Amino acid sequence: MQQVRVFPTLLYRGRGLYKGVNFQNHTYLGDVLNATRIYNDSEVDELCLLDIGARCEGRCIEAALVDKVATECLMPLAVGGGISTLDHASAMMDSGAEKIVLNSEAYINPDLVNEIAGRFGNQAVVVSIDAKRTGDDYQLYSDNAQTLQGIKLVDHAKRMEEAGAGEILITSIDQEGHRNGYDTDLITLVAEAVKVPVIANGGAGKLEHLKPAIDAGAHALTSGSMFVFYGRRRAVLVNFPTRHELNMALSDQGTIRPAQGEG
Numbered sequence: 001m002q003q004v005r006v007f008p009t010l011l012y013r014g015r016g017l018y019k020g021v022n023f024q025n026h027t028y029l030g031d032v033l034n035a036t037r038i039y040n041d042s043e044v045d046e047l048c049l050l051d052i053g054a055r056c057e058g059r060c061i062e063a064a065l066v067d068k069v070a071t072e073c074l075m076p077l078a079v080g081g082g083i084s085t086l087d088h089a090s091a092m093m094d095s096g097a098e099k100i101v102l103n104s105e106a107y108i109n110p111d112l113v114n115e116i117a118g119r120f121g122n123q124a125v126v127v128s129i130d131a132k133r134t135g136d137d138y139q140l141y142s143d144n145a146q147t148l149q150g151i152k153l154v155d156h157a158k159r160m161e162e163a164g165a166g167e168i169l170i171t172s173i174d175q176e177g178h179r180n181g182y183d184t185d186l187i188t189l190v191a192e193a194v195k196v197p198v199i200a201n202g203g204a205g206k207l208e209h210l211k212p213a214i215d216a217g218a219h220a221l222t223s224g225s226m227f228v229f230y231g232r233r234r235a236v237l238v239n240f241p242t243r244h245e246l247n248m249a250l251s252d253q254g255t256i257r258p259a260q261g262e263g
Contacts, residue, residue, distance in 0.1 A: 004250050005045040005220035006210065008227040008240065009201060010035060012065070012081070013053040019224045021177030023130075023145035027236070029228050032065075033072050035238045039227075040074045042240035047073055048101065048169075048222060050128075051081025052144055055104055060088045063095045070096025078126055084108075086115045093120060101169065103128040104142035107149050107156075110163045117164030125167075126199070127160040129153070131186055132173040138186060145173050153186075154193040161194045168194055169222070172202035179205025179225050184216035191217025207241060207249035214250060 010032060011018050017035060018026035029035070032049070039047060049069055051061035061081035070077050079092050080101025089100045089112075100116055106127050116125045130145050131138040131153055140149040140156060149156075157168055170190045172183035182203045191198045197219035203209065204223035213221055230237035241249075 004214055006246055007044050007046045007048065007222050008039060009048040009050065009222045009224050011224060012049060012051045019228055022173060023176060029236050032069060036069055036072045038238045039240055044075055044240050046076040046078065048078040050101060054082030055143060063091045066092055066095040066097055080128065086119060089116045099124050099126050101126045101128050106160060107142055110159060113160060113163035113165055122164050122166035125165050126169050127165040128169040129156060130171045130173050141173060153189060157190050157193050161196050165196060167197045167199055169199040169201055175203030177225050178203060181209040182213040184212050187213055187216040187218050207245060210249050
């Protein structure tokens with residue numbers, strides 16, 4: 001049985017970490033390096049760091065920040081936020097990142113996905129897609145869920161795969177931050193449309209939420225709230241379950257599989 005990757009996604013803005021609900025009302029969490037050290041001790045599979053203020057401020061996530069986190073980080077690091085050129089991506093990789101996460105720029109310049117994949121390999125490019133349910137369908141948004149994109153979910157996912165994305169990170173805007181579970185319909189829709197691994201995000205609040213997302217077709221799982229909050233009052237507590245706890249939560253899943261064409 002292939003081990004399922006489960007990892008935190010941290011949202012950075014200004015000089016610290018934040019977490020919101022539906023991409024709004026962000027709560028300050030603390031220092032990114034302190035959180036990284038805690039996740040080191042917990043032996044997480046990887047870490048995703050997104051600068052949610054970079055694009056709206058007309059800049060790229062700072063290479064100095066990536067360097068500090070990568071130096072501290074004992075696991076693979078994926079980074080995103082305002083990355084809009086191959087030079088930006090190269091600076092991130094030179095600073096210690098192993099993966100580049102693209103969201104808004106992937107709509108504007110899909111060729112960038114191909115350029116980064118061509119330079120560093122498909123495994124180094126993660127395309128992030130933020131989707132909001134509208135009846136039986138989904139609408140896509142960029143710029144921290146502020147800009148509506150006029151493209152179908154499946155069409156965009158397929159286009160990003162064709163452009164060279166090695167993974168698709170799909171986030172439910174409706175579920176994000178609520179800790180009520182992943183949108184399994186959304187996961188299935190994307191997983192059935194592409195052959196590359198799909199990472200599920202948005203909605204996890206407890207270990208029982210993990211298995212349904214894998215059964216729906218996700219190959220990996222990430223969360224923010226689940227790994228930074230504790231209890232109904234959302235007390236800030238950076239945490240991560242043990243591998244044994246994860247294995248117990250993910251047990252008895254006949255649908256765990258490698259991406260099509262892998263392994």
